[in-house]
Amino acid sequence: MxxxxxxxxxxxxxxxxxVVRDNTRGRRTxxxxxxxxxxxxxxxxxxxxxxxxxxxxxxxxxxxHRLGRLEIGETSVLIVVAxxxxxxxxxxxxxxxxxxxxxxxxxxxEYFEDGAVWADGELPPAPVATPRAKPAS
Numbered sequence: 017m018x019x020x021x022x023x024x025x026x027x028x029x030x031x032x033x034x035v036v037r038d039n040t041r042g043r044r045t046x047x048x049x050x051x052x053x054x055x056x057x058x059x060x061x062x063x064x065x066x067x068x069x070x071x072x073x074x075x076x077x078x079x080x081h082r083l084g085r086l087e088i089g090e091t092s093v094l095i096v097v098a099x100x101x102x103x104x105x106x107x108x109x110x111x112x113x114x115x116x117x118x119x120x121x122x123x124x125x126e127y128f129e130d131g132a133v134w135a136d137g138e139l140p141p142a143p144v145a146t147p148r149a150k151p152a153s
Contacts, residue, residue: 021076021098028102030109034093036086040135046127050083050092053121057081060120064112072108074099079112081122092124 022029036048065077074097081093095112099105116122124135 017078017094017096021078021096025100026075026098027100028105030097030105032095032109032113033091036088036090036092038088040126043128046129048086049125050086051123052083057120057122064115068108068112073104074108077108
């Protein structure tokens with residue numbers, strides 16, 4: 017997908033790949049199953065891409081979300097953003113995945129050794145300390 021998006025005028029191509037991990041909130045995950053209201057989900061993802069093209073200084077964007085059973089390590093969602101500058105590409109990509117997860121009608125069922133649950137979204141991330149560079153002496 018990346019090679020289909022990049023052009024000579026682009027200085028940045030940002031890729032976000034959401035991958036099925038082997039644990040959720042301390043429980044061992046066996047696999048995930050995604051369902052969607054497909055017609056609406058596709059329409060909303062197209063609208064998100066169009067909004068990003070208007071709001072950010074990016075040239076192109078592609079969004080794909082898989083459905084059905086996905087095994088550990090498989091890609092569930094892929095977003096590619098191309099632009100002249102990296103800041104716009106990073107900002108657009110972040111907004112796209114955050115908005116997609118909140119608003120697009122795609123549902124995730126998580127399967128564990130002792131049962132399954134429909135996911136209700138991610139817990140907010142813990143604050144990350146940013147190391148400060150020390151000036152050279």
